[in-house]
Amino acid sequence: MRADPTGPALPQIQEAAQRYSENARHKLAGLIHEAGPQGLPFARWMHAALYDPQAGYYAGAPLKFGDTAAAGTALQGDFVTAPELTPWFGRSLARQIGPILAHIGTPHILEFGAGSGALAEHILQALLPEFPQLQYYILDISPDLTQRQRQRLAPFGDSVQWLHSLPSGFTGCVIANEVLDAMPVSLFEWGEDGNVYELHVINKPGEASAVADPQAGQDNQAWSHFDFLRVPASALLEQAVRARMPALPGYRSEINLQGESWVSSLGQWLNQGAALLIDYGFPQHEYYHPQRSQGTLMCHLLHHAHSQVLHFPGIQDITAHVDFTAMADAALAAGLEVLGYTSQARFLLNCGLLQMLSDLDPGDTAHYAREIGPVQKLLSEAEMGELFKVLAIGKNVDMDLAGFATGDRRHRL
Ligand SMILES: C[S@@+](CC[C@H](N)C(=O)[O-])C[C@H]1O[C@@H](n2cnc3c(N)ncnc32)[C@H](O)[C@@H]1O
Structure with missing residues (x-):
């Protein structure tokens, strides 16, 4: 979950993290230098800041996701996602995935960006009894996280396999959380x-050619070694922007063209099945609302959310909310169907989360509170319940999806 408390004061950075960030800064500065006076389009800079194999955020060894269950009350990492909060998220998802696998008769799941492997673990635990032949594939662009997934999921043996590139064809259920x-x-x-x-x-x-300043981490301002430059947009970007919103001088926002191409590619390699895409975001008319004039770019560092994207390269996560209308449009244009769209809370409730929880014994107060607390975060409108959405797209799936049985909002896209 990225809705961590936002405070004006940014955290103190440990020395090892400062060194990692300095390395990232030099790497990025070199890439910009090579690109010439116009520098790097932000998307390329962001890609390197997150995924450069030596200097990127997702390549670095430090823990990224807070695992409150393992860490007791202390938050670890930079942010916490739903599967890290509680296994009830994966168990609920499994109640939607199971019927899809049964319907298409192929027990295959492909998870993109599996992070620590927590969601895979919870889904495998929930579905293996029903589908002993289950094949769980993972494709993650972070070698560091892939390594962690391999360790965590080793007990599942050959049921889990890692892909290095998009499959040429796939029948089954695709999932991508955040x-x-x-x-x-x-x-x-x-x-x-x-x-x-x-x-x-x-x-x-x-x-x-700046020399690393060991004191830089003590002064957050000193970490901003980069700047923005405005250049005329390419025809492709200009067309994409004009198609989404009217001209509003000074308005700044972002477009996830890579995400749209990724959804389009699904139309080519998904033979039969459904993809559940879970993330925070809104339909287009809310995304490019005149009042959201600075866009949705956000950084996460040690559980502080802030908007200084050019600071702390390599050690902070950088994210943007999802324009779900754009993703649905990309799906339709690629020959996929939009099967459902709703809030995370509604989806989890539709999947029977509360019925599952009713098996818990409220008399065992400590255990009950430990289980219910994180679930409330998943469901609460003020936390992840409303900001996060679930979009289901698919091909050759002629069934109603229980997760969207009530509160389907496709008409709002
Ligand atoms: C914010 S983390 C979410 C991790 C996990 N799904 C969770 O919910 O805890 C984003 C994940 O997506 C991966 N990722 C980003 N872009 C990707 C892509 N194009 N293909 C596959 N994985 C990707 C990252 O390496 C990382 O594991």
């Missing part, structure tokens, strides 16, 4: 002249 929000986005701004500009990232003067 993956679209982690894809690099293009940043744009409307000019006073009515034109669309793209934001590139450049080195501040003299920074490409």
Whole structure:
């Protein structure tokens, strides 16, 4: 979950993290230098900041996801996601995935961006008794996280396999929790002249060869070694922006073209099945609402949420909310059907989360509170229940999906 408390004060950075970030900064500064005076389009900078194999956030060894269950009350990592909060998330999802697998007669699941492997573990535990032949595939672009998944999921043996690239064909259920929000986005701004500009990232003067300052971590401002440069948008980006919103001078936001291509590709390689895409975001008219004039880019560092994207490269997560209308449009254009769209709370309730919880003994107060507390976060409108949505897209699936039985909001996309 990325809705961690936002505070004006950013945390103190440990020395090892400072060194990692300095390394990332040098790497990024070098890439910008190579790109020339116009620097790097923000999407390319964000991709390197998150996924560079040596310097990216998702390549680094430090723990990224807070595992409150393992850590007791202390939060670890930079943010916490639903599967890290509680196994009830995966158990609920399994109640939607199971009927899909039974309907298509192929017990195959493909999870994108499996993080620590927590969701895979919970789904495998829930579904293996019913589907002993279950094959769980994982595709994650982070080698570090893939390694962690291999360790965590070793007890499941050959039931879990890792893919290195998109499959040429797949029949089964695809899942992606908080993956679209982690894809690099293009940043744009409307000019006073009515034109669309793209934001590139450049080195501040003299920074490409700057010597690392060991005190830099003590002064958060000193970590901003990059700057934005506005350049005329490419025809593709300009067209995409104009199709989504009217001209609003000074308005800045982002577009996840990579996420849209990823959804389009699903139309090619998914032969039969459904994909459940879970993330925080809104339909397009809310995404590009005039009041959201600074977009949705957000960073997560040690459970602080802030918007200084150019700071702390390599050690902070960078994310953008998901424009679910754009994802649904990409799906339709690629020959997929939109099977359902609703809030996370409604989806989990429709899947029978409360019925499952009714088996818990409220008399065992300590255990009950431990189980129920994180579930409340998943469901609460003020936390993850409403901001997070579930979009189901698919092909050749002629069945009603229980997760959308009530509160389906496809008409709002
Ligand atoms: C925010 S983490 C979410 C992890 C996990 N799904 C969870 O909910 O805890 C984003 C994950 O997506 C992966 N990722 C990002 N882009 C990806 C892509 N194009 N294909 C596969 N994995 C991707 C990252 O490496 C990371 O594991």
